[in-house]
Amino acid sequence: MKVEIIKEVREHQPLIHHITNQVVMNFSANGLLSFGASPVMAKAQEEAAEMASHADGLLLNIGTLTSGDLEAMIAAGKAANQIGIPVVLDPVGAAATTWRSQAVKKILAEVHPSAIKGNAGEMAHLVNIPWETKGVDSTGEGNTENIAAQVADTYDTTAIVTGKKDIICQGNRIIENNTGDPYLSKLTGAGCLLGSILAACLTTGHSADQQALAAVNFYGLAAEYAADSPDVKGPGTFMSRFIDALSKDPAKLNRRDIDE
Amino acid sequence: MKVEIIKEVREHQPLIHHITNQVVMNFSANGLLSFGASPVMAKAQEEAAEMASHADGLLLNIGTLTSGDLEAMIAAGKAANQIGIPVVLDPVGAAATTWRSQAVKKILAEVHPSAIKGNAGEMAHLVNIPWETKGVDSTGEGNTENIAAQVADTYDTTAIVTGKKDIICQGNRIIENNTGDPYLSKLTGAGCLLGSILAACLTTGHSADQQALAAVNFYGLAAEYAADSPDVKGPGTFMSRFIDALSKDPAKLNRRDIDE
Amino acid sequence: MKVEIIKEVREHQPLIHHITNQVVMNFSANGLLSFGASPVMAKAQEEAAEMASHADGLLLNIGTLTSGDLEAMIAAGKAANQIGIPVVLDPVGAAATTWRSQAVKKILAEVHPSAIKGNAGEMAHLVNIPWETKGVDSTGEGNTENIAAQVADTYDTTAIVTGKKDIICQGNRIIENNTGDPYLSKLTGAGCLLGSILAACLTTGHSADQQALAAVNFYGLAAEYAADSPDVKGPGTFMSRFIDALSKDPAKLNRRDIDE
Numbered sequence: 063m064k065v066e067i068i069k070e071v072r073e074h075q076p077l078i079h080h081i082t083n084q085v086v087m088n089f090s091a092n093g094l095l096s097f098g099a100s101p102v103m104a105k106a107q108e109e110a111a112e113m114a115s116h117a118d119g120l121l122l123n124i125g126t127l128t129s130g131d132l133e134a135m136i137a138a139g140k141a142a143n144q145i146g147i148p149v150v151l152d153p154v155g156a157a158a159t160t161w162r163s164q165a166v167k168k169i170l171a172e173v174h175p176s177a178i179k180g181n182a183g184e185m186a187h188l189v190n191i192p193w194e195t196k197g198v199d200s201t202g203e204g205n206t207e208n209i210a211a212q213v214a215d216t217y218d219t220t221a222i223v224t225g226k227k228d229i230i231c232q233g234n235r236i237i238e239n240n241t242g243d244p245y246l247s248k249l250t251g252a253g254c255l256l257g258s259i260l261a262a263c264l265t266t267g268h269s270a271d272q273q274a275l276a277a278v279n280f281y282g283l284a285a286e287y288a289a290d291s292p293d294v295k296g297p298g299t300f301m302s303r304f305i306d307a308l309s310k311d312p313a314k315l316n317r318r319d320i321d322e
Numbered sequence: 323m324k325v326e327i328i329k330e331v332r333e334h335q336p337l338i339h340h341i342t343n344q345v346v347m348n349f350s351a352n353g354l355l356s357f358g359a360s361p362v363m364a365k366a367q368e369e370a371a372e373m374a375s376h377a378d379g380l381l382l383n384i385g386t387l388t389s390g391d392l393e394a395m396i397a398a399g400k401a402a403n404q405i406g407i408p409v410v411l412d413p414v415g416a417a418a419t420t421w422r423s424q425a426v427k428k429i430l431a432e433v434h435p436s437a438i439k440g441n442a443g444e445m446a447h448l449v450n451i452p453w454e455t456k457g458v459d460s461t462g463e464g465n466t467e468n469i470a471a472q473v474a475d476t477y478d479t480t481a482i483v484t485g486k487k488d489i490i491c492q493g494n495r496i497i498e499n500n501t502g503d504p505y506l507s508k509l510t511g512a513g514c515l516l517g518s519i520l521a522a523c524l525t526t527g528h529s530a531d532q533q534a535l536a537a538v539n540f541y542g543l544a545a546e547y548a549a550d551s552p553d554v555k556g557p558g559t560f561m562s563r564f565i566d567a568l569s570k571d572p573a574k575l576n577r578r579d580i581d582e
Numbered sequence: 583m584k585v586e587i588i589k590e591v592r593e594h595q596p597l598i599h600h601i602t603n604q605v606v607m608n609f610s611a612n613g614l615l616s617f618g619a620s621p622v623m624a625k626a627q628e629e630a631a632e633m634a635s636h637a638d639g640l641l642l643n644i645g646t647l648t649s650g651d652l653e654a655m656i657a658a659g660k661a662a663n664q665i666g667i668p669v670v671l672d673p674v675g676a677a678a679t680t681w682r683s684q685a686v687k688k689i690l691a692e693v694h695p696s697a698i699k700g701n702a703g704e705m706a707h708l709v710n711i712p713w714e715t716k717g718v719d720s721t722g723e724g725n726t727e728n729i730a731a732q733v734a735d736t737y738d739t740t741a742i743v744t745g746k747k748d749i750i751c752q753g754n755r756i757i758e759n760n761t762g763d764p765y766l767s768k769l770t771g772a773g774c775l776l777g778s779i780l781a782a783c784l785t786t787g788h789s790a791d792q793q794a795l796a797a798v799n800f801y802g803l804a805a806e807y808a809a810d811s812p813d814v815k816g817p818g819t820f821m822s823r824f825i826d827a828l829s830k831d832p833a834k835l836n837r838r839d840i841d842e
Binding site: 084105 | 603604605606607608609645646647648649678679680681682701716717718719768769770771813815816817818819821822
């Protein structure tokens with residue numbers, strides 16, 4: 063991981079505009095603040111594009127999408143594309159219903175995302191690869207490198223397939239990441255907050271594959287660090303410690319030194 | 323409590339579709355995940371019924387109801403009834419305004435709930451028994467067994483009246499539950515999350531009264547266990563520990579053994 | 583600080599109706615409950631006015647405003663004005679977009695707030711003083727006493743400009759408050775929850791400037807108390823401890839005695 067990417071985020075505190083799902087708004091905002099960037103969340107169609115035009119990055123997450131949100135996302139996404147700030151798309155539960163599937167395709171027809179991040183089921187759905195899902199979770203097994211490569215190619219984007227092993231694909235490069243902790247699967251919005259962190263890293267002056275790697279690698283290290291705390295006794299105490307960990311120096315997380 | 327009910331939930335990790343209030347979405351999702359089931363939350367009218375048709379149970383909670391939510395709840399509720407999965411109705415603040423009162427009656431006219439869970443004020447309102455309320459809280463006193471019996475009879479359902487003493491009524495059976503902790507009254511959405519846990523327990527292969535008892539009994543034990551932790555100094559630290567406790571083995575909670 | 587104000591809130595547990603932003607609903611409800619008042623949150627246009635008419639105070643926060651929310655806020659605000667309960671307006675990000683700016687002016691044209699609370703950028707915007715902002719944050723520097731005085735005069739209200747130093751202006755009186763902790767700036771909704779606490783304090787029988795001072799002074803002391811806890815290792819663990827601290831006796835916070 064290039065630690066300069068994390069440092070740059072903290073120096074510039076990029077403003078990341080979110081149109082995201084209602085379940086994770088508070089968690090995403092607190093996690094991104096702790097990491098060192100500035101969240102803003104606005105979904106009225108009257109202001110979504112203007113807010114995006116003042117921001118350094120944009121996150122679109124369809125977790126609790128409504129038809130009004132969809133219009134706001136497209137307006138904000140177009141504004142972001144126009145001024146050239148990074149756009150992250152998180153196609154939460156894309157395969158779960160016909161409406162979500164159509165909505166995410168409508169977004170992709172009108173907005174060009176710098177990165178698309180999702181679990182294998184969501185990403186597979188975007189390139190018509192059959193995959194087992196349950197609600198917004200991915201339960202299938204198979205070749206996630208192929209999924210990442212196809213998403214990256216089809217949408218001319220950086221693709222990040224999250225899971226026990228994260229796969230990043232940018233152009234012809236495939237990078238694997240193995241940091242993380244099982245507690246993340248017990249935390250609602252763990253994937254959603256990663257989208258926010260990713261958007262912040264994409265505002266820095268590095269290559270997209272390194273920015274994506276910095277985001278997922280740091281995120282996983284923070285989870286490992288938090289899980290190692292003797293005060294963590296379950297998912298509730300893990301959540302607090304994980305938000306703490308997102309504020310730490312990457313070097314500290316690497317040492318997994320939990321004495322403070 | 324039949325501990326097999328809790329075990330079955332954890333084995334099958336039922337997918338519970340929520341159309342619930344915005345205040346508690348994150349807390350409910352994290353609490354239900356910790357307990358061992360899978361939450362999904364989707365409220366667009368375009369997908370609410372389809373999402374319910376893929377789920378193992380449905381929770382309808384009117385805490386921050388809008389007219390759009392109401393349509394989505396009725397569509398999801400009808401879909402759930404059609405495929406035969408359990409539906410839990412939580413009539414939050416039913417007595418607080420004319421609109422809520424009418425909305426909950428509209429739901430009950432179109433959807434058959436497997437269980438209705440609420441505080442005494444909410445449940446009394448459903449059967450036209452006068453009761454003192456304040457906002458979404460119940461402040462009156464009286465015969466809660468009678469309220470539970472009338473709700474169960476009127477709506478042909480399992481009725482759960484929550485409070486210091488919880489009353490479950492199913493058919494002619496009345497069961498009382500006394501587990502719980504005063505901290506629950508300082509935790510926003512404590513009642514709402516119980517609705518999610520209840521929906522998960524109703525997906526198992528046991529009688530409805532035993533499923534309801536398992537949910538409220540386990541929930542109260544988890545609260546007692548969390549409150550006993552030496553690290554709990556107020557409602558904020560209680561919340562984390564309570565989410566932790568929902569992941570524990572029922573036997574562990576019964577022993578109230580907090581050394582870990 | 584007049585500690586009687588805090589005591590009165592806890593004795594009467596005033597019901598505070600919120601039409602607030604989706605990011606902070608859970609945090610605001612839990613913080614206000616811990617403090618000793620009762621939150622209720624309802625935003626359907628069909629019930630917003632009726633809910634306000636049953637409440638002891640009203641909080642309007644435009645953080646994630648939609649056009650539907652705006653109508654509900656105006657209806658609730660008018661109902662609150664009519665029955666004479668205090669109304670707190672929190673003009674979150676008022677300067678961030680044209681739509682927010684117009685929306686807050688529409689509210690102020692139709693509803694008379696007892697108090698307006700915001701950061702310097704938001705408050706300056708209400709009286710057309712140029713000020714640097716970033717998203718919903720205030721980044722400028724200058725004379726905040728002048729801003730408070732102009733807001734108080736223009737809108738015939740109690741003005742509270744929050745920041746490292748909080749400025750309260752009521753009539754010709756200016757009061758300064760210096761309690762607080764840098765962790766508050768790492769906590770999403772720290773300003774929003776202060777609005778809820780302020781609304782609760784305004785329901786007591788004291789002068790508005792003393793009520794406002796009690797709210798901001800106590801809030802800052804609670805933050806200092808929480809930050810002093812040896813268990814706080816970052817913004818996540820701070821949040822839990824801060825909610826705990828809001829339930830404490832003011833005298834205890836003043837002593838900054840963290841042994842419990």
